[in-house]
Amino acid sequence: MSELNLKSIAEDLIETFNEASLASIEIFKKGLNIKIKEDNSPVSNGDIKVNEIITEKIKLLTPSIPIISEETVNLNKKNQFKTFWLIDPIDGTKDYISGKDEYTINAALIINYEPALGLVSAPRKKKLFYSYGLGKSYLINGSKIEKLNCRKKTPKNEIIAVTSSSGPAQEILSVLKKNGMTSFKEMRSSYKFCVIANGEFDIYAAKERAYEWDYAAGHAVALHAGAVITTLENMPFKYGKPNYKNLSILIKRANNLSD
Numbered sequence: 001m002s003e004l005n006l007k008s009i010a011e012d013l014i015e016t017f018n019e020a021s022l023a024s025i026e027i028f029k030k031g032l033n034i035k036i037k038e039d040n041s042p043v044s045n046g047d048i049k050v051n052e053i054i055t056e057k058i059k060l061l062t063p064s065i066p067i068i069s070e071e072t073v074n075l076n077k078k079n080q081f082k083t084f085w086l087i088d089p090i091d092g093t094k095d096y097i098s099g100k101d102e103y104t105i106n107a108a109l110i111i112n113y114e115p116a117l118g119l120v121s122a123p124r125k126k127k128l129f130y131s132y133g134l135g136k137s138y139l140i141n142g143s144k145i146e147k148l149n150c151r152k153k154t155p156k157n158e159i160i161a162v163t164s165s166s167g168p169a170q171e172i173l174s175v176l177k178k179n180g181m182t183s184f185k186e187m188r189s190s191y192k193f194c195v196i197a198n199g200e201f202d203i204y205a206a207k208e209r210a211y212e213w214d215y216a217a218g219h220a221v222a223l224h225a226g227a228v229i230t231t232l233e234n235m236p237f238k239y240g241k242p243n244y245k246n247l248s249i250l251i252k253r254a255n256n257l258s259d
Contacts, residue, residue, distance in 0.1 A: 006109070006117050006132035009061050013107065013119055014128065014140070016057040020050045020105050021123035024090065032097060042093050047071055051089035054107055058085055065109070068244070070213045078242035083111050086239070088213040092189030101125055104189045108216035113240040118220025122191055129194045131224035137197055148225035150253045153199040158182045159257045162192040162201040164209065175205045175232060175250065180257055193218025196253050197225035204251040205232065211244045219251075228252045 027046040034044050051071045058067055068079065069087035085107060090096050092103035101124035109117040120129040129148070131137035137148040154160045161176045161184035168176070168184070176184065181203065187195070193215070195201045216239060223229050229237055232248040241247075 007136070009109070010117050010119065010130050010132040012061055013054075013057060014130065016054060017105060017107075017119050017121045017128055017130075020053040020089075021121045021128075023049050023053060024096070024103075024105065024123050028096065028099070034097060042097060043071065044090075044093065044097060046096060047090045047093060050105055051087060054087055054089065054105070058087075058107065062109075068213065070211065073213075073244070075244070079240060079244055080242070081110075082113050082240050083109075084240070085109055086213040086216040088190070088217070091214055092191075095188060102187060102189050102191050104191050104194075104218075106190055106213065106217035108213075108220050110216060110239045113238045115216050115220035115223060115239065118217035118224075120190055120194055120217045120221055122194070125191075127194075129197065129218075129221045131221045134224055135226075137221050137223075137225035139194075139198060148197045148221070149199075150197060150222075150226040151199045152202070152253065152257075152259060154202055156258070159202045160184065161203045161205070162187045162195060163204070164188060164192075164206055169207065171207065172205050176203060179203055179252065190214065190218035193222045193251065196227055196251055197222040199253060202253045202257045205249065207232070207248050208246060210246050212239050212241065212246060213244070215246055215249065222251055226254070228255055 024046045032044040066084040088106040096103035105121040108115050117132045128140040139146045159180040161181045163184045166186045229251050
């Protein structure tokens with residue numbers, strides 16, 4: 001699939017993501033219907049509606065490419081695809097339910113096990129991130145479109161990490177400190193990938209956790225902005241695993257975080 005195709009697909013999905021973002025807010029205002037899934041995580045009618053909006057559009061754009069969504073996946077069936085879509089309709093559902101503003105809407109196109117295209121919307125922040133190749137990562141912030149390049153926006157003498165919890169495991173703290181971390185902030189959704197792409201944070205590390213749809217879209221945005229992304233063992237971070245489980249991950253805004 002050529003870059004021109006990817007550009008067209010990404011841009012064709014922007015309006016759909018705006019529609020899904022508005023729907024998530026309107027459904028929240030009207031009152032959510034919440035159920036508990038088998039894994040004890042919550043799902044709302046907002047998740048379901050967003051999934052429906054995004055999935056319908058992707059089927060029109062790429063009818064021959066399989067779609068794997070958190071809300072419809074059969075975890076008992078092994079993934080055998082190397083090119084497929086990953087959708088996380090609402091990442092950070094607990095934050096969405098509680099009215100916080102860091103939940104995100106996500107879709108990524110995986111080609112040959114690597115993220116080739118990604119869109120991440122943060123509806124309450126009125127921001128939409130999208131990418132479709134190296135050097136082709138963007139932020140739509142209100143009426144402005146900004147190109148993302150991971151350029152440092154944190155203070156020159158500080159290296160600020162974003163973490164998945166307020167109390168990271170000692171192993172993760174060790175990795176972050178080894179890379180010069182001076183402070184960290186908790187952020188639970190894929191928004192953390194995007195703030196690294198935008199240079200607002202410097203580094204993120206995590207042990208094996210969550211599923212591929214939680215990472216893929218944000219991974220694409222950060223990678224295409226120039227971030228360095230590997231496992232904690234310094235191996236390539238790939239998608240398309242049979243059980244959809246994530247590997248460990250290390251995301252650095254740059255090899256030299258002081259730059």
